Amino acid sequence: MGRKSQSKQSSKKNSGKENNKFIQQRRKELTILVDKVLRLTSIFQASNYVLKSWEHQLEINALIKEITNLECPQHKSAQHNRQANIDKYIKWLSENGAQFDGVEISEFEGYELGLKAKKDFKEGSLILTIPAKVMLTEKSAKESELATFITVDPLLQNMPNITLALFLLLEKNNPESFWKPYIDILPEKYSTILYFTLEEFAELKPSPVFESALKLYRSIARQYAYFYNKIHSLDLPVLKKLQDIFTFDNYRWAVSTVMTRQNNIQLADTDVTAFIPLWDMCNHEHGKITTDFNKELDQGECFALRDFKPEDQIFIFYGARPNADLFLHNGFVYPQNKHDSLSLSLGVSSSDPLREIKLSLLTKLGLAGVTHYSLYQGELPVSAELLAFIRIFNMNQEELTKWSEQGLPSDLVSSEPSSAEAVGADIDRRAYTYLLTRCVLLSISYKKSEEGTEETLHRKNIKLLKQCEVQILEGAMKYLEDTISKLPAADKPK
Numbered sequence: 001m002g003r004k005s006q007s008k009q010s011s012k013k014n015s016g017k018e019n020n021k022f023i024q025q026r027r028k029e030l031t032i033l034v035d036k037v038l039r040l041t042s043i044f045q046a047s048n049y050v051l052k053s054w055e056h057q058l059e060i061n062a063l064i065k066e067i068t069n070l071e072c073p074q075h076k077s078a079q080h081n082r083q084a085n086i087d088k089y090i091k092w093l094s095e096n097g098a099q100f101d102g103v104e105i106s107e108f109e110g111y112e113l114g115l116k117a118k119k120d121f122k123e124g125s126l127i128l129t130i131p132a133k134v135m136l137t138e139k140s141a142k143e144s145e146l147a148t149f150i151t152v153d154p155l156l157q158n159m160p161n162i163t164l165a166l167f168l169l170l171e172k173n174n175p176e177s178f179w180k181p182y183i184d185i186l187p188e189k190y191s192t193i194l195y196f197t198l199e200e201f202a203e204l205k206p207s208p209v210f211e212s213a214l215k216l217y218r219s220i221a222r223q224y225a226y227f228y229n230k231i232h233s234l235d236l237p238v239l240k241k242l243q244d245i246f247t248f249d250n251y252r253w254a255v256s257t258v259m260t261r262q263n264n265i266q267l268a269d270t271d272v273t274a275f276i277p278l279w280d281m282c283n284h285e286h287g288k289i290t291t292d293f294n295k296e297l298d299q300g301e302c303f304a305l306r307d308f309k310p311e312d313q314i315f316i317f318y319g320a321r322p323n324a325d326l327f328l329h330n331g332f333v334y335p336q337n338k339h340d341s342l343s344l345s346l347g348v349s350s351s352d353p354l355r356e357i358k359l360s361l362l363t364k365l366g367l368a369g370v371t372h373y374s375l376y377q378g379e380l381p382v383s384a385e386l387l388a389f390i391r392i393f394n395m396n397q398e399e400l401t402k403w404s405e406q407g408l409p410s411d412l413v414s415s416e417p418s419s420a421e422a423v424g425a426d427i428d429r430r431a432y433t434y435l436l437t438r439c440v441l442l443s444i445s446y447k448k449s450e451e452g453t454e455e456t457l458h459r460k461n462i463k464l465l466k467q468c469e470v471q472i473l474e475g476a477m478k479y480l481e482d483t484i485s486k487l488p489a490a491d492k493p494k
């Protein structure tokens, strides 16, 4: 061997050593950061936690930023063009028995991809059939090499959505994956809150979704830290495969894919979390559930929720879910949402001298542990539970004693005229006026809230969400004013 090639080899060896040293150093730094995330996200969430949650978020965000800086240079996935992968996807679906005659995948402004009708579909007619074999499910995960980890991990045993996210990551990294054509048409990133900047989180205020979003982010950061530790400490071949691909960025992608696309299907009498290809290309509109799993034919079936004409976008109904839920878990807001509601945080203060008796009445009605009540969009904004709470909250000692003497004071949880009569206009006037004041103050706080100027998809969604919440408040204020004005004149003082 010549001197030149010897020195080449030794310099290669040296650079290999350097590289190893660098990787080890990076691992060490990551382990320290991940431990900090785990500790921060495990802090007991006391009742005054809300006050601290923002400070907490700042700390967690700073750590995650350091983590992604260390992780990402090596593992940034190459940009991919979804459109370019559609043909292969369609071929794979056809070859595996999916039926979708008269339907094509197309881009729609404001929706990314969706399904387009190429022929007439009458309401109730069959649009798609998707055989179980192309579905990527928690069952597929349990039958894969991931099973060795699932059986020893308590979190995975109880959380099929996380199992599915880890399985998706493994399959994404497997060039031979049966689901490769499916995985290749998935979005590269999402508009879920896992992709929000700190400024965007802050702009959510005063929406109650602000707290839920921080909570969700903390929970995913905690999961990431938990699995990072497991993946780098347990001696399982499948975890070795995950070591290089399990980054925060990849985990939030996998979790967001699950959040925005998962479905539940009944396989052999058990509920299974699944990705259903093509079906999950349908965007949401108001309607009814028209998708089902046909056990006999072992396939998912999707029927038209209304008439669709050629060139129309084909929508499905994602279920009766408020915008807060769609925003948090699906990364969009549906302004015409007939199932929208606003969550109000209400409780009896620890300094209230009538706290005990109020709590005991709430307990009788099964409302003792309830900390949030819904205000609905539409004609009847006050739920029965909210009405019961505001009635009890506004009672005096004498009224509380009287209502406590009844076995089950069910009239309190009803807005029927006979119940309203039993409760009396005095209590209801105080109750409705209290709620009206709450709504007025809340709606003022929305007007004062700050908004960013840059119009990103995240900001568009935040703005829409807050507009929908203000609409619910305005509807409720109108309803409450009307209701108060129709109450019988005040009872004469005794």
Ligand SMILES: C[S@@+](CC[C@H](N)C(=O)[O-])C[C@H]1O[C@@H](n2cnc3c(N)ncnc32)[C@H](O)[C@@H]1O
Residues within 6 Å of the ligand: 110, 111, 112, 113, 114, 187, 191, 260, 261, 280, 281, 282, 283, 284, 285, 329, 330, 331, 332, 333, 334
């Ligand atoms: C099951 S996927 C539907 C296909 C998706 N558009 C795509 O490009 O892959 C659900 C996602 O589609 C988008 N989406 C669905 N319905 C929507 C709607 N009514 N308005 C805006 N975006 C919607 C949201 O990003 C949501 O997370």
